[in-house]
Every structure is written in structure tokens, then in C-alpha cells.
Amino acid sequence: MFQGTFALSLDAKGRMTIPTKVRPAFAEAEGSFVVLTRHPDGCLIMYSRPAWAEKRQELADLTFNSRYWQRLFLGYAQEIELDSAGRVLVPPELRAIAGLDKEVTLMGVGRYYELWDAAALKKFEEAQSGAALPDSIAGFRL
Secondary structure (H helix, E strand, O other), X not given: OEEEEEEEEEOOOOEEEOOOOOHHHHEEOOEEEEEEEEOOOOOEEXXXXXXXXXXXXXXHXXXXXXXXXXXXXXXXXXXXXXXXOOEEEOOHHHHHHHOOOOEEEEEEEEOOEEEEEHHHHHHHHHHHHOOOOOHHHHOOOO
């Protein structure tokens, strides 16, 4: 279960260092990998490779009238290996889609991480803060 927020930076090549405490979740026998893909809220989502394999199959099994969602998630998905310094290269096309420039936020939200442009996340959260609670969370108590 992923949780927590990390303020990070992309370097000039578009690489991001995965926080040390997060890296074990992406380690496999043959290396460490993440899968990045597009999210409809304007960020990227980051899965471990095994978790993505399950999600990929679920998406592939959707009916034909779900093609948009298949294109959104499967069409933009890219598997990326962490380098020896624990960095991932965020592909330029995904950086452009999510508006990632320099300052980014990595946020654990359960089964995956979201990768946001830091300023875009702030704007998104401000816009959502005044919205009505959806039925799915209306009865939730802290």
C-alpha cells in the first residue's frame, strides 16, 4: 500500500530520483522497474511492474466501448528501469502530457503513486477543496 508525499525535482534530462524508502516496492530479481502512464486528472501514475501486469490485463479485458480508457492507460504506458542511482527517466512525451518541468510531487495513493507537477497539484487541490463530497466518501469518518 503506497502512501506519503515526496517533493522531488527532475534534472535537466528529465530524470527523477525515487526516494530510498520507496525503491524496495519496485525491486525485482532482474532489477528495479516502474511503469508510468497517463492519468485523467492530468498527472502520471506509477505502478510496480507486477501490479501493472494485473491492471494491464483488466484494462485489456474491457469491452469495445471502453476504447478511450484503454488508449489513455495502455497507450501511454511505458516500462522504465531504475538506473544504478535509483533514478527513472520520465519520457519526454509523458512529461509534456503531465506538464512536468522541474519541481514535482510523488504521492502514494494506495495501489500506485501519482506524479504531479508541483504547481499543478496545488491548483488541482484548491479546485477540489470546495467541491461537494462524492457519495463514495460521504460516510467516511476519520
